Amino acid sequence: MGETTALKNKLASNNLKATSLRLAFLDLLTDHTGAVSFSKIQQSFDNVNRTTLYRTIQTFLDKGLIHVASNQNDTYYALCDHQCSSKSHQHNHVHFECVKCNAISCEELVNQLKINLPQFKIETTEILLTGTCKHCI
Numbered sequence: 070m071g072e073t074t075a076l077k078n079k080l081a082s083n084n085l086k087a088t089s090l091r092l093a094f095l096d097l098l099t100d101h102t103g104a105v106s107f108s109k110i111q112q113s114f115d116n117v118n119r120t121t122l123y124r125t126i127q128t129f130l131d132k133g134l135i136h137v138a139s140n141q142n143d144t145y146y147a148l149c150d151h152q153c154s155s156k157s158h159q160h161n162h163v164h165f166e167c168v169k170c171n172a173i174s175c176e177e178l179v180n181q182l183k184i185n186l187p188q189f190k191i192e193t194t195e196i197l198l199t200g201t202c203k204h205c206i
Contacts, residue, residue: 072099083132090117094125095134095148103174104138104145104164138164138173140197145173164195167202174202 076095077087085091097113098105114122126146129135138145145164162175176198184194 072096079134083134085128085132090114090121090125091129094129098135098146098148101147103172104147106143106145106173108143110146138175138195138197140166140173147175164197165202166197166199167205168199169201169205172202172204173197 073092073096076092076099079095080087080091093114094110097110110126111119111122126135129146130137133149135146136149138147162177164173165176166173182194182196184191
């Protein structure tokens with residue numbers, strides 16, 4: 070099955086039309102091994118109305134197709150795996166930012182983190198680790 074067909078199927082399974090913008094956006098994320106900064110997304114879609122781009126991103130977040138990571142400088146987006154849905158994002162990974170090449174990647178945890186805060190209900194957890202990635206060591 071071709072990549073475009075797979076992306077169309079992903080959109081269809083989430084009751085979304087396969088517009089050229091949606092396909093191009095998912096293709097951009099598919100082509101990157103790590104998360105893509107909003108700055109890079111804006112550069113890639115400089116001919117697209119900013120509101121339309123924000124709505125596309127929000128729709129993908131709401132449907133569980135992408136997830137977000139942030140650092141002090143930018144917001145990053147990456148594709149979700151098959152476990153995510155519109156009801157919940159199921160991620161067992163941390164985000165790692167390389168201080169040399171500035172890449173942000175999703176890294177699977179070897180051991181499950183367990184966080185317990187009595188008298189609090191945790192809705193989401195986002196962990197950003199910084200250091201040197203395997204490509205820059």
